[in-house]
Amino acid sequence: MSNGFLHKLFDWKNFELFVKDFYSAEGDVLVEHDVTEIGKSGASRQIDVKVTQKTTLHTYTTIIECKYWKKAIERTTVDVVAASIEDLNASKGVIFTTKGYQQGAEAYAKSKNIDIFVVRDLLDKDWGSPGRNMQLYLNIVGGQMSKAHFPNAQALLIVEEKPDDMNLEISLSQENLDDEAFLLYSVKNGDAGPNLTKILSKIHNTITQNINSIVGQKNEFLDHELLVKSDVKVSFSDFDFRQLRNKFAAINLSEMTLNFVTHISRSELNIDRAGSLDYALIVQNYVSEQAHYVSRKSDSEEILVSAYKNETSTPDGASDVFVNGSTVNCFLGPWVGVDINANTRIGESSPMRLRVMEAENSLGFNIVPADG
Template sequence: MKTIHELVKDWGGFEKLVAALHETGDVTVEHNAHLVGRSGATRQIDVLLRHKQGLYEHLVVVECKYWNAAVERLHVDALATTVKEVGAAKGVIFSTKGFQSGAVTQAAHDNIELFTVRELTDEEWGLPGKVVNLFLQVNAVSVGNPQLLGTFSFSGFEPRNPSLNIIIGNPDSDSRTPMFKEGDPERTLEEYLSRIARESAAKFYPSRPVAFRNGSHDGKLLLRGKVSVAPKAPIRIEVNGGIIMVPRVEFDVGLVVNQSRIVIDRSSSYLFAFAVEDCVRDRAAYVTKKSSEAVTVIEPIAVPDSMNSDDVVKNGSLISVWVKGFESFDQFAGLSYGQLVEA
């Protein structure tokens, strides 16, 4: 969709735009019409609207002012004279630069309508505005190389085999090692390490939009980090008929960041979408026409007074989503710790 000044290059273009604004299907619209007045003189009308209702026809005379300054009072007087001359029911002036206060006062007296055509504000489109420009990052975590350090057992509670094969990241073959750690809700070592891995990954990578080397904002990042956990009291693990106490756990965390840029132009389906301000009655309306529709739609603008821009996502913001499952750690094998690379 083009802006007003992209659509309109001169006064003739503005007249055609104003004519299109009235193509609602309720009236007949004529551009550059000519009417013979009561004095016998021919009057040129920028846009003439004919509204037929039963046996009667009502004429509305529209003048279009594509100027660099506000419309003055004398132009309202001139239109009021034209309305009387041609026997019209109403006179209207459209402007892109508004109206002087004297023109508004005179228009209210002469029953002339005054409208300013302007672009819709971000609030009128609905924040964050006509174009929505956001970043989406879908983050997935991986756990690799878990090591239980400094383990010991109490006499009489030694397991038959103290070795463990901890697997995290494959729902079909994940291990489940019973664990007790005071103050934590997890009941298996794998659940505990999974939570720590997610918390650590969020600290390793402060979420922010990324520009990739090729200039795109769509791509994939990999990050590998090292985690060491030493709780105040050792973790108690039940394994192979015995109990192992674990003072410290170390493991690697891999983070996959898939970033996409989301750009939505909310005006893309419209031929035009403008605000038309009624300068006499101090109200405004949406005037829109979609590419797929034959008629123009006019609806009142009602922006909630309670709208708070602080509560709305701003353009350029990042939406970060964390995937519930885990990635395979194989893709991180060749990375150095703390190294953020494009995949």
């Protein structure tokens, strides 16, 4: 069964109308279908498609022969077009077919300056990797942290009256990633450093990517929602910027513990890249091999024409070429909550330990064994 459009859309008449519409897409030209004219010889000449372009000083006429045949075009067909050009004083002759040309016809057309074209379906290589039909998996990955504690934190009071408590309440949102109340300072020299909310945001990203790399590729979770619960310890011991300040005290942090839930929704997507099209074809010059994509959307009368680019090789430096069966990961921000429904499957990961690191002036994390 064909995966293309040519056999579905065209008989000989519709093939002629396709060629007519193809030329009409050029714009400022008069394109006529099934025209009969009397030549200089007095003979009646039938023209499948006639294209007329007028300028201030000249009229340029192209006559086009369309052959929706099951065999290659012979020289005799080219001879008929050549005779029509001469008899009708046409400027140019063109032939369109779907099956190619015999060698003699090709050589004769070149000698008479007649352009010959083949209209064909797109091959997989023409659609570009991975072809017309795409099959991929989509992972939507989110996470939620809760019950954050800072054990062994040391508060250095800067006021005489000791406050009843100094609990930290942090709510991550797109708006508070620069909240000055959570700015961290160096325990060595007091310099200002990164914001604790940004560290939490990066921790969120690190954990969700880590859990997704472990279980996100498993198709046993396909069309289910997976929740993975993790107990996480974050060490600040190797990080200079671990001091919070408020109106009561300077608070030196050593570690943080939190509960984390990673949410993964895995689904399969099958996409026909031509599903919204009436047709998608290639019009190729049989001699020069110059080609164009020609397509039309189902909800439009507009024909789209673009130059064909043969991109069969992998660009230099490209390491991840998309192939069918690939997984596309979409990671949600830390401010997006986690929902649980009837199809949710719940599991638990091993305890996780992260160390906050400063490397080349950028903040990072090192995941180590939970007992490390």
